[in-house]
Amino acid sequence: MAVPISQMWTVASYVVKQKLRGKKRYPLVLMLEPLFRCNLACAGCGKIQYPAHILKQQLTPEQCFKAVDECGTPMVSIPGGEPLMHPQIDEIVRGLVERRKYIYLCTNALLLKDKLDLFTPSKYLTFSVHMDGTKEHHDFAVCREGTYDVAAEAISEAVKRGFRVTTNMTLFDGGNPAAARQYFDDMTDLGVEGMMVSPGYSYEKAPDQEHFLRRQQTHELFETILSNRKKRWNFNQSPLFLEFLMGKRDYECTPWGNPTYNMFGWQKPCYLLQDGYVDTFQELLDDTDWNSYGRASGNPKCQDCMVHCGYEPTAVDHTFASFGGLWGTLKAMVFSTYANPAAAAKLEEKQHEQKKNGKDHPLPVLSGSAA
DSSP states (O other): OSOOOHHHHHHHHHHHHHTTTOOSSSSSSEESSSSSOOSOOOOOOOOOOOOOOHTOOOOHHHHHHHHHHHHOOSSSEOSSSSSGGGGGHHHHHHHHHHTTTTEEEEETTTHHHGGGOOOOOTEEEEEEEEEEEHHHHHHHHHTTTTTHHHHHHHHHHHHTHHHHEEEEEEEEOOEEEEHHHHHHHHHHHHTTTTTEEOOOOOOOOOOOOOOOOOOOOHHHHHHHSSSSOOOOOBSOHHHHHHHHHHOOOOOOOOOOGGGGGEEEEEEOOOOEEEEEEEHHHHHHHHHOGEEEEEEEGGOOOSOOOOHHHHHHHHHHHHHHOOOOHHHHHHHHHOOOOOOOHHHHHHHHHHHHHHHHTOOOOOOOOOOOOOO
16 A cells, blocks of 8 residues: 555545535645755756755754644645755654654655664655656756666665655656656565656746646656556555546646745745745735636646646545545545556557657656655
8 A cells, every 4th residue: 555544544534624624725735845955956947946045045943843833734745955955854854753744755865875864764754755767767867877776775775674665756748658667667666655756847947948748748648657557556646636647637726735835934826836925824825816826727837737736635635525536536546557458559659669769768857846
């Protein structure tokens, strides 16, 4: 099972309570960014393009705890930048574990093996490693050779020591479906608990602007990749969100579902867009013009976005909003292979085409988008 029953129960109970209280907008996962600096400079990343004086700054543990307590969500994702570069990351994690928050510490794993002694295995702590394809694809995506081997070794060591480990891959235009499926096999063989996949968001500051997926391209790519699944693959995501990526469901974004807090404050409206900051979480909920965001709003920045930090909260909310959503989730969990002859034929066709042309398109990544 990709997610422990205790975590599933905690999240389900939390969502049901919000529903019973009649809350229309509530957070599901807090995106807590303690710093922006990183030890990689990936071509698709828009999170590290800050001046040097900003990259030197970081949140204190006390600021992190205040944001978590204020938000009240049962889950906290710690992206960056590279969180393991924070000199007090162990103190931050301990404080969140004491609060019984389920933590996903997002990392490229270059420092993970050396930092493992700072942490204690817990059901509340998961290392979410950016593994962005098979070896060749990953190293190309993060613009540095040898990173895959370092990360794979760190994953193996963390799993050996009893830590929960998941992976996160972000796909861009030109992604190789066959390589993505091989990646699922490789990560499963490493013993990870589950995998996350998402299309990349077109950050305006990202150096590579040529490989961001459009909505129809996203549906076609993920239908090819996620149809005809192997039962051994575990995905650490809502089954309904994966169906959304495959084009089987139509959702609107829930930008308040994964609020972001960093050194500037609470980011409006979401992890991906920066339209200002406010001092408190309640201000974020009350003062943001939510009707100006999402595909239905007509906002051009939202038209092709299908990233999980915006749409997975929608899928989770749908699960508990109606019998149809709950039944759809249960059905997706039981009948999870999605047999699709047309997708299988398309996969074979792409493999043949790439072999014929001698091309194996890389899988660019948006490092730090694990949110």
